[in-house]
Amino acid sequence: MRSTIHQKDVCDVACIHPEAVEQARKRALDSLAAADLSRIFQVMSDPTRLRIISILADGELCVCAIASALSMTVSAVSHQLRTMRIAQLVKYRKEGRIAFYSLDDDHVLKLFTQGLDHLSHSQAPRTTINKRKR
Amino acid sequence: MRSTIHQKDVCDVACIHPEAVEQARKRALDSLAAADLSRIFQVMSDPTRLRIISILADGELCVCAIASALSMTVSAVSHQLRTMRIAQLVKYRKEGRIAFYSLDDDHVLKLFTQGLDHLSHSQAPRTTINKRKR
DNA sequence: TGAATAGTTGAGCGCATATTCAAATAATAT
DNA sequence: ATATTATTTGAATATGCGCTCAACTATTCA
Numbered sequence: 187m188r189s190t191i192h193q194k195d196v197c198d199v200a201c202i203h204p205e206a207v208e209q210a211r212k213r214a215l216d217s218l219a220a221a222d223l224s225r226i227f228q229v230m231s232d233p234t235r236l237r238i239i240s241i242l243a244d245g246e247l248c249v250c251a252i253a254s255a256l257s258m259t260v261s262a263v264s265h266q267l268r269t270m271r272i273a274q275l276v277k278y279r280k281e282g283r284i285a286f287y288s289l290d291d292d293h294v295l296k297l298f299t300q301g302l303d304h305l306s307h308s309q310a311p312r313t314t315i316n317k318r319k320r
Numbered sequence: 321m322r323s324t325i326h327q328k329d330v331c332d333v334a335c336i337h338p339e340a341v342e343q344a345r346k347r348a349l350d351s352l353a354a355a356d357l358s359r360i361f362q363v364m365s366d367p368t369r370l371r372i373i374s375i376l377a378d379g380e381l382c383v384c385a386i387a388s389a390l391s392m393t394v395s396a397v398s399h400q401l402r403t404m405r406i407a408q409l410v411k412y413r414k415e416g417r418i419a420f421y422s423l424d425d426d427h428v429l430k431l432f433t434q435g436l437d438h439l440s441h442s443q444a445p446r447t448t449i450n451k452r453k454r
Numbered sequence: 455t456g457a458a459t460a461g462t463t464g465a466g467c468g469c470a471t472a473t474t475c476a477a478a479t480a481a482t483a484t
Numbered sequence: 485a486t487a488t489t490a491t492t493t494g495a496a497t498a499t500g501c502g503c504t505c506a507a508c509t510a511t512t513c514a
Contacts, residue, residue, distance in 0.1 A: 203382065219439070231365045234473095240348055259474075283482070304431060307427060336489095395461090401461095416512070417512070
């Protein structure tokens with residue numbers, strides 16, 4: 187119906203500040219990179235996963251130990267470890283029927299600590315985006 | 321029914337490695353801190369918000385210009401800016417009916433660039449957690 | 455005053471996903 | 485072989501949330 191991508195709401199004629207729009211378009215992260223980057227933060231955006239990271243920071247642990255330390259079901263933890271495994275946040279080695287998980291990457295720890303740093307400095311409101319609580 | 325917090329699935333007697341569990345419990349991020357920290361990463365976990373950050377990195381822009389540069393509706397962008405405002409990622413000043421938004425915090429940019437850094441080094445699979453696409 | 459413009463906001467849709475529950479798998483012990 | 489133990493997995497449930505649409509506010513212009 188329309189030759190361009192835009193809905194009626196979008197001022198694609200670059201409303202008030204055409205030059206600024208042009209500049210902004212150039213330096214904007216493209217959708218692909220933005221999606222990739224968002225995925226990194228996404229994995230870090232869950233309290234359980236963050237707690238798992240904090241626990242694994244000092245070395246490997248079996249699933250049961252993680253679950254126990256967090257007072258969560260083994261199943262819930264295993265699900266999370268799976269996501270973290272796919273995201274290459276953790277790796278594991280098997281010893282008999284026991285799986286020992288550890289952090290795969292130190293980049294993750296850097297992001298983690300930088301996040302904590304941010305937390306201690308700025309005090310953002312706690313009401314922003316409410317995480318799921320059961 | 322039970323005196324402790326656990327479901328049947330949780331081995332609260334600290335199954336195989338009791339000492340490790342004890343240690344882990346001590347160094348684990350508490351739920352509150354984890355929730356706070358997760359909120360920070362949460363705000364950074366959306367492609368649109370990341371693109372807005374990348375656009376505002378060089379200076380303030382009005383809502384319409386942001387929307388135009390991203391080829392998105394003003395409404396969608398405004399909703400996101402609201403979230404970012406509440407999370408203290410951006411601030412704005414009004415000039416007549418025009419609202420100029422800018423980054424509120426350089427911590428954010430640090431996290432942003434660190435994330436990009438992570439992206440360039442490790443190559444995580446793109447199939448992990450799929451963000452909403454319309 | 456009335457029309458146009460910049461932006462905000464609330465409801466609603468649809469999808470993503472954290473946890474639970476139950477069942478399955480695999481290794482070990484009896 | 486059977487039972488137990490450590491972990492995984494799939495379905496179901498519930499909640500979170502990004503975007504759209506429509507309505508609204510506020511400012512400027514005629």
